[in-house]
């Protein structure tokens with residue numbers, strides 16, 4: 126087994142894939158707490174479906190780099206969803222459901238009407254659940270992912286205190302002169318970028334898992350925002366690494382393997398939280 | 406010059422009608438103003454308007470005496486999100502300094518010292534690393550009070566600071582607020598508890614069908630105040646009968 130791993134790691138593209146995979150997992154975990162608690166998680170879900178629709182359009186247009194379509198469309202949808210969601214709460218949820226399911230159907234329709242390869246269901250499957258192997262990433266994808274990933278981490282670190290203030294108590298932050306609306310927009314844009322990134326790794330249906338599992342696991346163990354954030358990031362990185370290694374060795378689909386490892390970690394954290402009484 | 410002067414103020418939400426109109430009142434440095442009124446009479450709306458989270462429908466609010474609207478600390482009526490948010494006492498109190506940061510990403514030493522000082526003032530130093538959701542209601546209110554103090558040294562707006570607290574903790578909370586007021590902090594507080602308002606406040610603003618603004622003494626002489634005293638006497642008599 127070790128030999129097999131060493132054999133694979135000789136190739137630079139395997140190492141790149143590892144680095145990118147871990148970086149994406151790191152990004153995805155950062156905003157987990159915000160997304161779980163601010164009820165943005167539905168937006169995250171909706172956006173991933175929008176990204177699927179955009180991916181279908183890009184495939185039909187036979188673009189060499191489909192990120193060029195997917196990224197702007199998803200970011201734009203994030204901004205729109207946030208606007209509608211902020212105004213009318215109940216209808217906001219309905220609007221999100223409508224857009225996300227609509228995008229899903231539209232994307233599937235496009236892929237069937239204008240098939241780009243002989244294997245439509247294979248294409249659909251890999252967009253929904255991630256490529257069967259992360260090793261098929263193109264070199265340009267790798268660089269783009271790495272660049273965007275680093276940007277997300279940098280933005281998060283720089284705006285960490287503001288994100289905390291705005292998510293913990295929006296009204297207070299606004300009263301104290303923090304432009305909460307702008308930071309919500311920033312959060313939505315970061316979420317959109319994360320979703321587009323994560324789509325390469327786990328596919329659009331499993332993204333929510335990558336975002337939410339580490340945060341929920343960490344919240345079982347810790348009671349401060351900083352500790353939860355750090356713990357979620359570490360958990361997510363470890364799970365992604367383990368998941369990728371397992372998927373290479375056992376030849377399982379990479380996205381599903383990572384999510385399975387995340388779920389396992391969540392189970393362990395629940396147990397540990399029970400034992401320690403939830404405040405480590 | 407007064408800290409805050411509201412003239413002919415009308416309150417309301419953009420998509421609704423006017424809730425209260427023609428409010429006139431003045432707050433001077435060191436005052437303890439209590440805002441009383443029935444549920445839904447527009448007290449929280451008045452707070453939001455003072456904090457400029459909400460535009461007035463008519464009239465003006467003028468800040469003076471070296472206080473800008475950014476130098477007002479605010480204790481909100483609690484929201485649901487905070488309930489299971491993983492945040493330590495220290496993090497929450499420190500977040501009160503956010504308004505001073507502007508675009509600067511991290512807190513500086515002075516701000517951290519200010520947070521520590523206010524935690525000490527509210528008796529929270531031992532709880533600094535505790536998780537907010539594991540605190541009692543009274544402790545949570547003290548945390549939010551310390552955060553408000555970080556945002557502003559001079560003026561505090563408190564929206565029902567004792568809601569949901571037991572009589573003992575309520576008394577402690579009032580004592581704490583009174584002490585802050587004695588230390589020179591101007592207090593504007595919403596309260597349902599007219600008895601406490603009459604006891605602690607220097608000025609009273611009653612909003613609702615009848616609008617009243619004046620000092621505590623004037624309030625007790627007014628119609629609304631007389632009604633309250635009569636009510637209290639009746640209650641005292643009743644509990645006397647029961648006992």
Ligand SMILES: Nc1ncnc2c1ncn2[C@@H]1O[C@H](COP(=O)(O)OP(=O)(O)OP(=O)(O)O)[C@@H](O)[C@H]1O
Pocket residue numbers: 418421424442443444445446447448449450451
């Ligand atoms: N966001 C809002 N949009 C529209 N109307 C609102 C909004 N919030 C409150 N209102 C309405 O404004 C009126 C005053 O509400 P407000 O919250 O100011 O009352 P309050 O005096 O603080 O009551 P309570 O003692 O229960 O806290 C109510 O009739 C309420 O229905």
Ligand SMILES: [Mg+2]
Pocket residue numbers: 448449450482564
């Ligand atoms: Mg209210």
